[in-house]
Amino acid sequence: MLGVAVAAVLGASCDKVHAQSADLVLCDRLAADPTDPDKPADVRGVAEIVHTDLTTAIKFCRTASGSRRALYQLGRAYAANQQMAEAIAAWRKAVDKGSTSAMIELGVAYGTGSAIGKDEAQARKLFERAAEAGNPRGASNLAALSSGGAPADPVRARALLAKGAETNAEAQYQLGLLLSEGIGGPKDDAAARVLFEKAAAQNHPGALERMGAFAQSGRGGASDSGAAKAYYERAAALGDEDAKKALERAKCPYVIKDKRGNVVTNLCF
Template sequence: MKRALRRILFCAALAAVVPAPAHAQSADLVLCDRLAADPSDPDKPADVKGVAEVAAADIATAIKYCAVAARSQRRAMYQLGRAYAAKGQINEATAAWRKAADKGSSSAMVELGVAYGTGTGVAKDEEQARKLFERAAEAGNPRGVSNLAALGGGGAPADPARSRELLGRAAQTNAQAQYQLGMMLSEGSGGARDDVGARAMFEKAAAQNHPAALERMGAFAAEGRGGSKDASAAKAYYERAAALGDEDARKALEKLRCPYVIKDKRGGVVTTLCF
């Protein structure tokens, strides 16, 4: 009996000094993440998959749980805005995004910037949109970078060099930024062309199953750009990209399968020879 009591007291003392797991989350946040997390949100934990759009059948549930989780989590406030937007409640969505942006959510800054840039739910204000995109870009959000580059506005041209610099920061951790920076490096946009650097960026993004980066790795491996030429590796990259829905990769695989094209005297394709 005494031994059992000592064991209970020991376990209780151990529980008191061992901290709870840092990743422990409330049930409300777990459900909010499951139904409304944005796959591209830098705030999203790596083990949360996210959804491209909040499903119609999940909107009411997402609003319910995200509203509770938003009291303590900025990403939940951003996700609450996504759920409201999916329901067509734009005023509620922009209000949630404004609160999340004030708490530092770069994804909320981007959505709010889009709202100002298009005049959706708020008075159109491109200067305000620019400021929001700049804040998001400085925080390393790839969409903030690309939207800032595309916005221009006020007669000022987009600044590829600045976009390339900002993408370089975001590319340290983000697959989309790695892909975008790879494209700029491969095209010589915003600086010198760098096939080796581009291939390195595509390879990093491809390792995270980024479809377009996988397709680019296939092309670079097929052509020997920025590294060795490897037909087998190219095919493998194309197959992975095509499996994820990349249309360019699917076409590339078809060309590998049917490399010979027979044309008529006008240059029209008559048929292809396939293996």
């Protein structure tokens, strides 16, 4: 199938420019990231590269690696093939060419210490560069990069997340958390609820759980137990553990405590 595709693309000309273009087309087809801002609008992308396509993806993306998009995608293919040293090297080259998606992947590697020395300061720099260039994943990762659950610079995190929150569900959720807790600026439950609702509409599990909690308590807006249950159920179906616990608590609302105030059990109905 790929042979036919290559022949079709290369049929008009066999010069080097056309050959490189064909390699990039095939690299895109097999390894493009749906969230990559560099991805052409007519390329759907794949959330995960199909295992049987890895060798072919590496081949075409490596040949097309003059492009920063191809370098980033080459890193994706290497990472999916458990070749992390090669993935890191490809992402470094893509970062040098300005790929914000590669900045994020390299930042994650530094932040987690995966196949590279852990360096949160370097991770933060990479996330900041990506966020400042307009990649919402950079802003949300920067907000999440923390010790003890709070961003190192919450004021800056708010500002960067505000850019990403225009379109990105994760940025909306992360900014909503900061607003709901009053981190990095004034507490604003109403604005937080609006952000959680936007992210929940995109099936973000955490935002669905937060909307359940806000609807249940009437935080930032109207109280609605029916809506709260529906949000919790959607979040639980997507694997959110807090939502699952909330649904269990709803089934067993009566708490029995000992003399010290410790919960002994819950009565269910």
